[in-house]
Amino acid sequence: xxDGLARTLFALSDTNRLKIVELLKTGPxxxxxxxxxxxxxxxxxxxxxxxxxxxxxxxxxxAANRRIYHLRTEPFQGLTAWSQSFEQQMISxxxxxxxxxxxxxNAVNPKx
Amino acid sequence: xxDGLARTLFALSDTNRLKIVELLKTGPxxxxxxxxxxxxxxxxxxxxxxxxxxxxxxxxxxAANRRIYHLRTEPFQGLTAWSQSFEQQMISxxxxxxxxxxxxxNAVNPKx
DNA sequence: TTTATATATACCCTTTAAGGAATATTCCAA
DNA sequence: TTGGAATATTCCTTAAAGGGTATATATAAA
Numbered sequence: 001x002x003d004g005l006a007r008t009l010f011a012l013s014d015t016n017r018l019k020i021v022e023l024l025k026t027g028p029x030x031x032x033x034x035x036x037x038x039x040x041x042x043x044x045x046x047x048x049x050x051x052x053x054x055x056x057x058x059x060x061x062x063a064a065n066r067r068i069y070h071l072r073t074e075p076f077q078g079l080t081a082w083s084q085s086f087e088q089q090m091i092s093x094x095x096x097x098x099x100x101x102x103x104x105x106n107a108v109n110p111k112x
Numbered sequence: 113x114x115d116g117l118a119r120t121l122f123a124l125s126d127t128n129r130l131k132i133v134e135l136l137k138t139g140p141x142x143x144x145x146x147x148x149x150x151x152x153x154x155x156x157x158x159x160x161x162x163x164x165x166x167x168x169x170x171x172x173x174x175a176a177n178r179r180i181y182h183l184r185t186e187p188f189q190g191l192t193a194w195s196q197s198f199e200q201q202m203i204s205x206x207x208x209x210x211x212x213x214x215x216x217x218n219a220v221n222p223k224x
Numbered sequence: 225t226t227t228a229t230a231t232a233t234a235c236c237c238t239t240t241a242a243g244g245a246a247t248a249t250t251c252c253a254a
Numbered sequence: 255t256t257g258g259a260a261t262a263t264t265c266c267t268t269a270a271a272g273g274g275t276a277t278a279t280a281t282a283a284a
Contacts, residue, residue: 003127010125014272015118025201031231044273046232051271065230065281076199083192089137090185126242143261156243158262163241177251177260 005082008075011055016040017048021057021071030066117194120187123167128152129160133169133183142178 012018019038023029029037035045049069052058057075061068124130131150135141141149147157161181164170169187173180 013122013125080195087188
């Protein structure tokens with residue numbers, strides 16, 4: 001999977017990773033905290049974090065013994081931009097279609 | 113996977129499904145058209161469409177022999193809303209943190 | 225240097241995903 | 255009612271995901 005957007009979407013498509021991301025939204029946390037709060041095993045937590053890391057959704061700030069995971073904002077901005085423009089294009093296509101149909105209708109059955 | 117958002121994200125996380133969705137953005141199409149344009153086998157196209165259907169990303173409009181797949185707007189609106197509010201919350205948390213740190217700094221080392 | 229703590233990795237197992245080929249189903253037309 | 259076109263489904267195979275347990279690695283403290 002080389003597509004960046006697909007990778008972002010995939011990383012977020014697992015419920016546990018989604019929970020991790022929602023948790024990190026409230027602030028950076030070390031692995032152990034994340035595992036504890038979400039009742040996940042530490043190894044799985046690390047593995048999920050690795051997926052998020054490879055999708056650039058998080059970054060690591062080493063602090064002594066621990067590794068603090070921070071959310072990155074860029075991928076979310078990218079996701080918002082994509083989804084929003086997608087929506088926009090769908091809607092404007094539909095609007096154009098409606099307009100076209102109205103005009104066609106008026107041509108067949110003119111009101112004045 | 114019962115979480116609606118996770119299901120949406122998963123459905124979109126496959127590159128072929130992403131292509132299908134991008135194609136359908138330009139307008140509704142029957143299965144055969146989708147398969148032809150994306151050079152996918154018909155069975156796989158049907159299977160991918162099923163995943164999209166179960167995630168409520170598309171709807172079917174039967175037309176004689178064929179089944180026309182339409183994109184639905186709601187899930188994209190939901191995705192945009194989620195991602196946007198997510199972003200928003202991240203940013204506002206960071207802003208609060210900056211403000212706090214500035215105040216703390218001013219208290220230690222007052223300018224006037 | 226040893227020890228403890230936090231985290232990452234390896235290995236195993238089970239489940240699920242995705243592609244291909246063949247077949248079933250549906251609906252229209254003749 | 256038979257045939258053909260469009261689509262869905264089934265079966266098979268391969269690859270990858272996710273969870274569990276054990277172990278390796280790294281860093282700080284004793």
